[in-house]
Amino acid sequence: MxxxxxxxxxxxxxxxxxxxxxxxxxxxxxxxxxxxxxxxxxxxxxxxxxxxxxxxxxxxxxxxxxxxxxxxxxxxxxxxxxxxxxxxxxxxxxxxxxxxxxxxxxxxxxxxxxxxxxxxxxxxxxxxxxxxxxxxxxxxxxxxxxxxxxxxxxxxxxxxxxxxxxxxxxxxxxxxxxxxxxxxxxxxxxxxxxxxxxxxxxxxxxxxxxxxxxxxxxxxxxxxxxxxxxxxxxxxxxxxxxxxxxxxxxxxxxxxxxxxxxxxxxRGVIAGTPAPQPVLEFSATPRAGSERIFAPVSGVVVFRSEVGRWVEAGQPIADIVDPITDTVVTVPCTVAGVLYARNLSRFATAGMEVARVAGAKAFRTGSLLGA
Missing domain, CATH: 3.40.630.10 (Zn peptidases)
Incomplete structure (x- = not known):
């Protein structure tokens, strides 16, 4: 070395x-x-x-x-x-x-x-x-x-x-x-x-x-x-x-x-026999098919779906709870796919990204990168 x-x-x-x-x-x-x-x-x-x-x-x-x-x-x-x-x-x-x-x-x-x-x-x-x-x-x-x-x-x-x-x-x-x-x-x-x-x-x-x-x-x-x-x-x-x-x-x-x-x-970089490849649980998808889910209002974030799980279109991803007005806004996804990432913060400002779902159909254009 x-x-x-x-x-x-x-x-x-x-x-x-x-x-x-x-x-x-x-x-x-x-x-x-x-x-x-x-x-x-x-x-x-x-x-x-x-x-x-x-x-x-x-x-x-x-x-x-x-x-x-x-x-x-x-x-x-x-x-x-x-x-x-x-x-x-x-x-x-x-x-x-x-x-x-x-x-x-x-x-x-x-x-x-x-x-x-x-x-x-x-x-x-x-x-x-x-x-x-x-x-x-x-x-x-x-x-x-x-x-x-x-x-x-x-x-x-x-x-x-x-x-x-x-x-x-x-x-x-x-x-x-x-x-x-x-x-x-x-x-x-x-x-x-x-x-x-x-x-x-x-x-x-x-x-x-x-x-x-x-x-x-x-x-x-x-x-x-x-x-x-x-x-x-x-x-x-x-x-x-x-x-x-x-x-x-x-x-x-x-x-x-x-x-x-x-x-x-x-790949042959290391001599030997590799372990058997595990099953790929979910197929690859286009990055342009990844849905970014945003909080429409501010409040406490209560997630209703776990990362790494398949979600269906329309499934609730999180609730945004306003403890002052007693309002609960449910935020769903609009595509089916794997919920692969969530925001670490459990308090949302209006417009904050809450989560991302890997959908199978590309629909986004332009820059696909976040901040």
Whole structure:
């Protein structure tokens, strides 16, 4: 194992932050990149990274790693230091109000003007050429802020990985996964091992979140040049939402870390026979079919449906109770699907998002990302 430190741009005199990456296994085979807690207040993935590192160290010691696995347990040291009145604020950068998981460098936009003359009829050579162009494009960037330098450092570590996993969690949720529909057949075994209750597919949700800037680049190049040159799925990338913010435990971390180990064994990154794949309880659905349910009024939220359960259209999801007027407003869903996430707050302001249901039919357009 090798440890590397990556300095970020110093935002003020006398301060310096850095990212730490841990590199297991030999180069030359498949490369896997995994990081956690880009939204710094989302901590389940950080503990999974810790458990995963211990497993990888044991596998490396016994010679079972056939490729390189890079782990960045703390992907957002900026957000880790953001507290207000003892409340951790890790989703948005306090200086710019930017979401930490938006606005990564658009690899497709950077590579597309450079790559045509380098492509050939050899798919493996094209993979190498595209990654070289990515490296050149990223090396040419000059970040002006600490946040930009953090994004760039993460992309320099991950752009050439065959598998990219971004470990997140929601507020109050079951385990679910986001990925590109073009690579779903290669991600589905991971969804099975992680026991995802919802698998949400979209090519481009708009906003350049971390996992999408990897797979979307290859999809975009294939759409642009695929009629003339073979373009592979050069990055199998996915976001794993590991339940809710309070779901930090050794038991969950062990389960999720082992699920990732089984997936990497399935892909041949780790020598051995993977465990049988569990049944995927619910089919993958389009992210554009996800219904966001909002509170029409303010009040105390009393949920009537649990996360991870199938709900029918019209089923009550929550009551909003006004203890002053004695009014109870019931909020239903309008689509059938899995209730995969709820707001952690049990007090609603008018217009607050209460929950989300993964419906089978796409109906949303534009940006599919929340705040």
């Amino acid at each position: 090798q440890t590397q430190n990556h300095s970020l741009t110093s935002p003020t005199l006398g301060t310096q932050r850095y990212l730490t990456s841990f590199h297991y296994g030999p180069g030359g085979g498949q490369k896997v990149y995994i990081h956690s807690s880009v939204h710094a207040a989302e901590l389940p993935g950080m503990l999974v990274s810790w458990a995963l590192r211990r497993k990888l160290a044991a596998l490396e010691a016994t010679g079972k790693l056939r490729g390189e696995v890079v782990i960045v347990p703390v992907a957002n040291p900026i957000g880790l230091n953001q507290y207000l009145f003892n409340h951790h604020i890790g989703r948005f950068e306090s200086g710019s109000a930017q979401n930490f998981n938006r606005n990564f460098y658009d690899l497709f936009a950077l590579v597309q003007p450079l790559i045509e003359e380098r492509l050939s009829d050899d798919i493996d050579r094209n993979r190498t050429a595209i990654r070289a162009a990515m490296r050149e494009a990223l090396d040419a960037q000059r970040p002006a802020t600490e946040l930009e330098s953090q994004r760039l450092a993460l992309q320099r570590l991950s752009y050439d990985a065959d598998v990219v996993l971004d470990l997140h969690c929601d507020k109050d949720a079951t385990t679910y996964i986001y990925t590109n529909p073009e690579i779903w057949p290669e991600v589905e075994p991971l969804a099975r091992y992680i026991e995802a209750k919802a698998s949400l597919l979209t090519l481009n949700s708009i906003g350049n979140p971390f996992d999408e800037i990897h797979s979307f680049c290859w999809s975009g190049l294939r759409n642009r040049f695929g009629n003339r040159f073979p373009i592979p799925n050069g990055s199998i990338s996915a976001t794993l939402e590991l339940r809710g913010q309070p779901d930090v435990s050794y038991e969950f971390a062990e389960h999720d870390a082992q699920a990732i180990i089984e997936y990497l064994t399935h």
